[in-house]
Amino acid sequence: MPMSTAEHLHALHEQGFTLLPGVLDAAAVSSLRQLIDQLQPIHWDYCGLVDDHFKCVFNRGPEWLPYLDLPGVIELAEAALGEDCHLIGMTAWRNHPGFIGGDLHVDHLAMELPESLLADPTFALPMQICTAHIYLDDIDADLCPTLVIPGSHRAGRRPRTGETGWRGKSAEAVLCRAGDVLMFRSELWHAGSRNRTTDRTRYLLQVHYGRRMVAQKFSPYLAFHFNPEVLTACTPRQRRLLGDHTAAEYD
Template sequence: MPQHRVDPAITAVQLRALHEHGFVLLPGVLAPPQVAELREAIDRLQAQHWDYSGLLDQYKCVFNRDPLWLPYLDPPGVIELAEAALGSDCHVIGQTAWRCHPGFVGAELHLDYLVMPLPSSLLADPAFELPMQICTAHLYLDDVDADLCPTLVVPGSHRAGRAPRAGERSWQGRPAQPVLCQAGDVLMFRSELWHAGSRNRSNDRCRYLLQVHYGRRMVAQKFSPYLAWRFNPAVLAACTPRQRRLLGEHQEAEYD
């Protein structure tokens, strides 16, 4: 993937959006040839271990299957934002490929990870900036319209301090809203944000998605099958220094 300098001022604006809204959409991160490459690569994947297929095909830790996936761990614009949000020593805790077929039913509103409950008075204080521990990047490989299972997000809900309750569709009067976007766009959101995958209401289209989870240095990496995990030597040989760090080659620190 060609590298280019990312304007720090743009990253700063995006970081502010993560703090204020809990998510930000990065337009045009991937070029059309990259979108095509990823769609074709997803079509070639075979289920392993905890992967599954059906109305939803989900393939975990795809970075370890072929060096093709490595550049999508740190796309320009995405990695700068991840490092700004989580520290220059952040790493990847997962990379999952998805294919959602017609009839896919989606999921209820949820959050991915809440570090700890905090007093509502503190979360409501605009002077308090809630630190981020985990962020997820959705690399969209389709033009996502209202029928093609758009991601739903509830702006500001990362400051709710709790998970949504059953049937809850809004927070402080802010309803869940669909993220309508173009192939090659990337949605970055923090783990406390209320979000959901919606239904695929199309008749003949699959939604293709590549998902990358980033965590702070002290957040454990989620590489299943865990005790049986082994890095692919061909993948490691193809890594850049930053990609090796993202996969866990850190400098010595506390608890190492």
């Protein structure tokens, strides 16, 4: 029986991550891979020797809008970050054979806190940013699995140089199927890993959500402007995710 949004939210609080299986079907996976293959680098994007990286792809055209608020994913994002949460980034990747991946890290740590406080089961650390990894391949041990350390969001700090575990726990590979989505909070210790295959490229779409007061990260910042075709095609929820909020204290 599929997990409910409440159960996924509990996992985010307890483990720091949760896997939503079968969010995209095979046809949607194929369509999204084709969209990534059609991308051309602009601004700070690049196509490298072992990986290709495209930022703010939601702004390329209306065809990307459905991935802002995928069923099951958006309900979890709103439950974790508030019903007025918004998008702070959407990045597409192709990781080719030879790709190395990143070291153990956290994406964002709002503040360092004593581990004794975070270990208290009555204390629930509020989430500020969550990332959805939308996998477009069957991920095995050789094809760049995301590595996570369960519960490490309660460390209250970033991993130190050379650190590979926390409280006796080592990083675990998230093995999953094309169409699955990994949601994790920004304080979780996690890492990329190598593409050890000789003939497969990992396709990945990252969708980053933040609370209302977390700034949107739309590069190249002052030069960024919304694609009018995208805005015209948005649903009300998608417009809010792109920043069309009601007035608040700091607006």
